[in-house]
Amino acid sequence: MLLNTSSDEWLSKINSLNSAGFPILGQSTTPNTGWAYSGSNGGQLQAPQRYDTGSPSSLSGSSTKDRKKRRYKSAALRAESSLTRSLNACVRCKLQRIRCTPDPNNMEGPCLPCTQTLLRISRLPCLRYRITDSSLYRTAFHYYPFFREHLMIGPRYGDFHIQRNWTSNHIIVLDLAQDSNAILRLAVRKFVPSPEDLTSDDTRGNKMYSIPWAIADAEQATKAVNSYLDGCIGHYLDAILDDSNPLVWDIFHCALRLSLVSHPVSCRPIGLLPQVIRLWVACRFLEGRWRCVGQHSLGAERLSHWYSTEPITQVPPFVNYQMAAIFTERILQPLRKTVLKQLQELMLANEKKNWFTIALSVFILLHNYELQCRFHSAFARRRGFPVRFVEMPVINAIHSGAKTILAYFHYACKGQRPFSLDHDWDTDEAKKMAHLDNEQVSFLKKYQHHIHNNGRKPDATSEEPQVRTVSYTHDYEEKYWFVGQMFDVNWVPRETKEDLLPA
Numbered sequence: 001m002l003l004n005t006s007s008d009e010w011l012s013k014i015n016s017l018n019s020a021g022f023p024i025l026g027q028s029t030t031p032n033t034g035w036a037y038s039g040s041n042g043g044q045l046q047a048p049q050r051y052d053t054g055s056p057s058s059l060s061g062s063s064t065k066d067r068k069k070r071r072y073k074s075a076a077l078r079a080e081s082s083l084t085r086s087l088n089a090c091v092r093c094k095l096q097r098i099r100c101t102p103d104p105n106n107m108e109g110p111c112l113p114c115t116q117t118l119l120r121i122s123r124l125p126c127l128r129y130r131i132t133d134s135s136l137y138r139t140a141f142h143y144y145p146f147f148r149e150h151l152m153i154g155p156r157y158g159d160f161h162i163q164r165n166w167t168s169n170h171i172i173v174l175d176l177a178q179d180s181n182a183i184l185r186l187a188v189r190k191f192v193p194s195p196e197d198l199t200s201d202d203t204r205g206n207k208m209y210s211i212p213w214a215i216a217d218a219e220q221a222t223k224a225v226n227s228y229l230d231g232c233i234g235h236y237l238d239a240i241l242d243d244s245n246p247l248v249w250d251i252f253h254c255a256l257r258l259s260l261v262s263h264p265v266s267c268r269p270i271g272l273l274p275q276v277i278r279l280w281v282a283c284r285f286l287e288g289r290w291r292c293v294g295q296h297s298l299g300a301e302r303l304s305h306w307y308s309t310e311p312i313t314q315v316p317p318f319v320n321y322q323m324a325a326i327f328t329e330r331i332l333q334p335l336r337k338t339v340l341k342q343l344q345e346l347m348l349a350n351e352k353k354n355w356f357t358i359a360l361s362v363f364i365l366l367h368n369y370e371l372q373c374r375f376h377s378a379f380a381r382r383r384g385f386p387v388r389f390v391e392m393p394v395i396n397a398i399h400s401g402a403k404t405i406l407a408y409f410h411y412a413c414k415g416q417r418p419f420s421l422d423h424d425w426d427t428d429e430a431k432k433m434a435h436l437d438n439e440q441v442s443f444l445k446k447y448q449h450h451i452h453n454n455g456r457k458p459d460a461t462s463e464e465p466q467v468r469t470v471s472y473t474h475d476y477e478e479k480y481w482f483v484g485q486m487f488d489v490n491w492v493p494r495e496t497k498e499d500l501l502p503a
């Protein structure tokens with residue numbers, strides 16, 4: 001069971017919301033900043049650079065092991081195939097299941113199928129992106145020396161491999177909570193740190209071993225986190241999402257409903273959505289705000305909380321670090337793999353019945369990137385860094401993943417503009433893109449209006465960023481910067497800054 005009763009509570013709450021339709025506002029113009037050309041290669045957009053944020057699976061590359069050995073007709077064809085492999089087939093050729101033949105006069109430029117003139121989706125550039133390369137959560141935290149030296153991922157994650165000098169067999173259970181009252185219970189045990197350990201700082205200015213207690217058993221802790229995750233999904237959606245904004249709320253609502261109920265064949269497969277929602281929630285675990293709420297705090301109430309907006313009893317620093325290591329290595333790493341593999345399968349299957357699931361999943365994954373950018377920006381601001389993001393490789397990995405997922409999504413729309421007001425879901429053209437049932441069609445019709453109202457009632461006075469244009473700025477932490485790109489009818493990958501941005 002992936003979702004529990006708290007999700008049902010959440011559902012009944014959102015079901016009771018006013019579902020009145022909103023009148024249409026005038027369309028705003030969408031400026032075009034041009035494509036991210038790398039001039040010399042004839043306008044071909046290179047695959048986003050792969051940023052190593054330390055995730056072992058992001059290093060593994062694509063699996064060629066399953067590829068059947070084929071007999072090639074000629075040496076020339078064999079050479080071409082090998083070149084295509086080294087370049088990656090482009091998204092269009094992958095989706096159309098055709099050979100991605102490089103242009104012999106411009107080997108690294110757009111492939112030949114993409115340069116041919118009679119293309120149905122001619123506005124999208126030739127992109128050699130791979131979904132399974134995308135990073136979905138941060139694994140590295142290199143600014144602070146302790147985190148550089150004590151990896152949260154890989155076989156030596158979380159220092160669990162280190163033989164500890166436990167002081168006794170006494171185990172206590174910490175009750176921890178983050179954004180709700182859902183409680184994560186972790187068994188911890190006291191140990192004697194080695195003298196050289198004692199100087200390390202955590203990210204809040206406390207000594208890492210000021211409270212020398214560690215998670216007693218990583219396996220048990222992983223089980224506890226997984227069952228916490230099973231039980232807290234509704235609470236997290238409730239605590240983090242804004243129920244007055246249908247642009248985000250309605251998508252999660254719809255995805256959750258599809259995950260919970262068995263649905264007619266038309267909207268299958270639905271296996272991906274529960275995993276995507278689960279991943280979205282687990283990514284929030286890495287964004288701080290954990291506190292001790294039970295009878296034990298091991299003296300953590302004395303720790304400084306300079307960077308916290310409210311005085312909370314923090315989690316002891318070393319336990320906090322080990323928790324983050326379990327979240328990344330044991331929870332998110334396998335989830336990422338499953339989600340990307342399933343998303344890739346759905347994309348490559350290129351079937352109309354999958355479009356709705358793809359659209360919901362893509363939205364939630366992009367929203368996840370958006371929250372991560374916001375977290376990293378707030379982190380740097382709270383600590384007074386002169387830059388907007390402390391860990392630029394993490395932000396670059398987010399951009400790279402978002403560009404990849406968006407490229408596949410826009411190809412999956414087959415040149416249609418499903419979210420613009422003039423898109424008529426009842427036409428044959430629309431039906432060529434997606435197989436939808438009546439409920440889904442009416443959901444999307446209503447959603448078109450939400451986009452045009454920027455997610456608000458027309459009379460609402462809001463200074464919020466505009467969903468369709470905010471991504472033409474470099475304010476990556478702004479609301480809608482990522483999800484808004486799904487609704488851009490002329491989408492091309494944004495040019496993003498890869499160097500440190502001023503605060």
Ligand SMILES: [Zn+2]
Pocket residue numbers: 089090091092093094099100101111112113114126
């Ligand atoms: Zn191609």
Ligand SMILES: [Zn+2]
Pocket residue numbers: 090091092093110111112113114125126127
């Ligand atoms: Zn191409």
